[in-house]
Amino acid sequence: MDLDEVRGWIDDARRIVALTGAGISTDSGIPDFRGPQGVWTKNPRAEKLSNIHHYLSDPEVRKASWQSRLNSPAWNASPNPGHLALVALERRGKLHALITQNIDELHQLAGNSPERVIEVHGTMRKFMCWGCGMRGPMQKVLERVRAGEPDPKCRDCGGILKSDTISFGQQLVPEVIDRAMQAAGEADLFIAVGTSLQVYPVAGAFDIARGAGAKTVIVNAEPTPYDAVADAVLSSSISEVLPAIARGRESASRSLQ
Numbered sequence: 135m136d137l138d139e140v141r142g143w144i145d146d147a148r149r150i151v152a153l154t155g156a157g158i159s160t161d162s163g164i165p166d167f168r169g170p171q172g173v174w175t176k177n178p179r180a181e182k183l184s185n186i187h188h189y190l191s192d193p194e195v196r197k198a199s200w201q202s203r204l205n206s207p208a209w210n211a212s213p214n215p216g217h218l219a220l221v222a223l224e225r226r227g228k229l230h231a232l233i234t235q236n237i238d239e240l241h242q243l244a245g246n247s248p249e250r251v252i253e254v255h256g257t258m259r260k261f262m263c264w265g266c267g268m269r270g271p272m273q274k275v276l277e278r279v280r281a282g283e284p285d286p287k288c289r290d291c292g293g294i295l296k297s298d299t300i301s302f303g304q305q306l307v308p309e310v311i312d313r314a315m316q317a318a319g320e321a322d323l324f325i326a327v328g329t330s331l332q333v334y335p336v337a338g339a340f341d342i343a344r345g346a347g348a349k350t351v352i353v354n355a356e357p358t359p360y361d362a363v364a365d366a367v368l369s370s371s372i373s374e375v376l377p378a379i380a381r382g383r384e385s386a387s388r389s390l391q
C-alpha cells in the first residue's frame with residue numbers, strides 16, 4: 135500500500151477516529167499483554183492477578199497486584215512518535231475522537247486533549263474504591279503501599295481499592311462504550327492502530343465506522359480479522375508509519391526537497 139495514498143485520505147478527512155491498542159505503547163516500553171512477548175503469554179499467573187473475582191476475594195492476589203502496580207513500566211514510560219502523530223492529527227483539526235484500549239494515559243501525556251480520549255478500559259493512573267466508588271490519583275495509594283501497607287483500604291469506607299481499570303470478569307462502562315461507538319459512526323476515516331481487533335465490543339467500532347461509510351486503515355504488526363475489508367493495511371512499525379502518514383502530503387513532500 136502506498137503511504138502517499140493514505141496520507142491523501144488523511145488530508146481529505148475531517149473527522150478521523152483512531153482506535154488504539156497495546157501495540158502503540160510497546161515502543162514506549164510497555165509490554166503487550168497478548169502479543170508474542172506479552173505478559174500473559176509468558177506468565178499465565180499474571181492473568182489471574184487481573185481477574186476481578188480473584189482480586190475481590192483473595193488478599194494475596196491484591197497484595198501481588200499492588201506490588202505489580204508499584205513496579206509497572208508505565209510509570210517511567212514516555213510517549214513515542216506514534217502517540218505524537220495522533221497529537222499532530224488533533225492539531226491539524228482532524229481528530230474527532232481517540233478511542234483507546236490502553237490504560238497508560240500516554241495519549242494525554244503526549245498532548246491529546248483529555249476530552250477527545252475515550253478510555254474504554256479505564257486508566258491505571260487513578261484508583262477507585264470498590265465500596266463507595268471514590269476515585270483519585272493512583273500515586274496516593276502507591277505511596278501507602280511503599281510506606282508498608284500491603285493492601286491499602288479506602289480511608290472513607292474501608293472498601294477494597296483497585297486501579298480504575300476494567301479487569302477480566304468486570305463489566306465495561308456502558309456510557310463509555312456508547313460514546314466510543316457513537317464517535318466511530320461519525321468518522322469519515324477510521325484508523326485502528328496496534329490493536330488485534332479481536333476484543334469486543336470495542337473491535338465492533340471498526341464495523342460501525344465502515345458501515346457508516348468511513349474509509350478504514352489498519353496499522354498493526356500482526357494480521358487482524360478485518361484486514362480483508364480494510365481500505366489499507368500497514369504492517370510496519372507503528373512509530374514509523376503513523377508519523378509518516380499523519381504529517382500530511384504537502385509537508386511530507388516538502389521534507390523530501
Ligand SMILES: [Zn+2]
Binds near residue numbers: 263290
Ligand atoms: Zn470507599
